[in-house]
Amino acid sequence: MRAVDVVVIGAGQAGLSGAYHLRRVGLEPDRDFVVLDHAPRPGGAWQFRWPSLTYGKVHGMHALPGMELTGADGARPSSEVIGEYFDRYERTFGLRVHRPVEVVAVREGEDGRLLVETSEGPYATRALINATGTWDRPFWPRYPGQESFRGRQLHTAGYPGPEAFAGRRVVVVGGGASGTQHLMEIAEVAADTFWVTRRPPVFREGPFGAEEGRAAVAMVEERVRRGLPPQSVVSVTGLPLNDAVRSARASGVLDRLPMFDRITPTGVAWDDGRSIEADVILWATGFRPAVDHLAPLRLREPGGGIRVEGTRAVRDERVHLVGYGPSASTIGANRAGRAAVRDISRLLGRTGASVGPAAREARTAVSAA
Structure with a gap:
C-alpha cells in the first residue's frame, strides 16, 4: 500500500486545477500526491464528445490555471483541441497522471487516513x-413500455453525430443545451424530428454577465448546502438565444411537445390519444454526479445529495468535491481546485505556499507557459 498526503480522483478540468494548486504549495507528484484518471488519455470528459461539436461551438470553455489555450482552430472537433491542450498542460506542469485507473471505493482506513x-x-x-464529474453517470428516465420499443434508444453520452440519424424519425427528449444542439443538427438529415421536454424551455434574451452568473451559481449552491442533489449551473441559466436557435424556432424545429406518458413498440404516446411513430429516441436528459465510489464514507444527506461547505464535505473534512454542484463549470472548477487546496494545506499543517523545489518548479513552469 502506498501512503500519500493527497489523492486526486479525475483528471478533467477540476482535477487538473487541483493538481496544479497542489504543486503550487510545494507538494510533489507521485511523492506527496497522486492523480488517478480512469479515461484512456488526457482530455477529461471532452475526449468523449461527439465529432460535430467543434471547438467553435463550445460555450464557455475556460482556460486551466497557469496556461491559456491559444490559437485553437474553431473548425476542429472539441475533443481533439481540448484533449491536446490537457495533454500539453499535464506535461508542462509535470502532473504525472496515472491512467487508466479505476477507483473502486474510498473508505475509512487506519491512523486517520482514507483508504482508496x-x-x-x-x-x-x-x-x-474528488473530481469525477458527471459524464460516467448518464441519467435515463424510466417510462412505461420503454422495453417494448423496437427502434433505437441512446443517450447524449453515446451521441455519434447527426449522420447516424439520416432518414430516421427521431424523438429528442430534454430541454437543455445538448438536446437543442442535437435536435438542430439531426433535423438537417432526419426524415422527421420531434422535441419533447418535461417543462417548457426557457430561452434567455440579452447578455449573460457576471451578476447573472453569480445568481445562477448561488441557486445551485443553496441546494448543495441543504444536502439536495445538485442541479447543473446550466439548468438554471436558460437557453441562450443565438442566430441558430432563432432560425430553428422560426422553422418549427424547436416546437416543443409536452412529455409523453408511455413508450410504444413503434414510438411514443400521450394519454389524451396522441401518438408519434419513431425510429429513434435520443435521451438528452443530463447526468448525475459520479460519486458512488464514496458510498462507504456515508457522505450523503437524507435529501440524497452530499452537503458541502465551499468544496469540503460537511460529514468528512478530509474529502473535497471539486466540479460538484456550484463548481460544475470550467471557471467554477478552476476556483474550486484552488479553494480545496487552500483548505487541504491547513489540514496538512501547511501555511502559505512552500518555497521548496516543487513549488519553485511549478512557478517556473507557470512563467514559461
Missing part, C-alpha cells in the same frame, strides 16, 4: 480531492 481502493492497488491518504 483502485485497479493499480490501494492508497492511504490524508486528504482526497
Whole structure:
C-alpha cells in the first residue's frame, strides 16, 4: 500500500486545477500526491464528445490555471483541441497522471487516513480531492413500455453525430443545451424530428454577465448546502438565444411537445390519444454526479445529495468535491481546485505556499507557459 498526503480522483478540468494548486504549495507528484484518471488519455470528459461539436461551438470553455489555450482552430472537433491542450498542460506542469485507473471505493482506513481502493492497488491518504464529474453517470428516465420499443434508444453520452440519424424519425427528449444542439443538427438529415421536454424551455434574451452568473451559481449552491442533489449551473441559466436557435424556432424545429406518458413498440404516446411513430429516441436528459465510489464514507444527506461547505464535505473534512454542484463549470472548477487546496494545506499543517523545489518548479513552469 502506498501512503500519500493527497489523492486526486479525475483528471478533467477540476482535477487538473487541483493538481496544479497542489504543486503550487510545494507538494510533489507521485511523492506527496497522486492523480488517478480512469479515461484512456488526457482530455477529461471532452475526449468523449461527439465529432460535430467543434471547438467553435463550445460555450464557455475556460482556460486551466497557469496556461491559456491559444490559437485553437474553431473548425476542429472539441475533443481533439481540448484533449491536446490537457495533454500539453499535464506535461508542462509535470502532473504525472496515472491512467487508466479505476477507483473502486474510498473508505475509512487506519491512523486517520482514507483508504482508496483502485485497479493499480490501494492508497492511504490524508486528504482526497474528488473530481469525477458527471459524464460516467448518464441519467435515463424510466417510462412505461420503454422495453417494448423496437427502434433505437441512446443517450447524449453515446451521441455519434447527426449522420447516424439520416432518414430516421427521431424523438429528442430534454430541454437543455445538448438536446437543442442535437435536435438542430439531426433535423438537417432526419426524415422527421420531434422535441419533447418535461417543462417548457426557457430561452434567455440579452447578455449573460457576471451578476447573472453569480445568481445562477448561488441557486445551485443553496441546494448543495441543504444536502439536495445538485442541479447543473446550466439548468438554471436558460437557453441562450443565438442566430441558430432563432432560425430553428422560426422553422418549427424547436416546437416543443409536452412529455409523453408511455413508450410504444413503434414510438411514443400521450394519454389524451396522441401518438408519434419513431425510429429513434435520443435521451438528452443530463447526468448525475459520479460519486458512488464514496458510498462507504456515508457522505450523503437524507435529501440524497452530499452537503458541502465551499468544496469540503460537511460529514468528512478530509474529502473535497471539486466540479460538484456550484463548481460544475470550467471557471467554477478552476476556483474550486484552488479553494480545496487552500483548505487541504491547513489540514496538512501547511501555511502559505512552500518555497521548496516543487513549488519553485511549478512557478517556473507557470512563467514559461
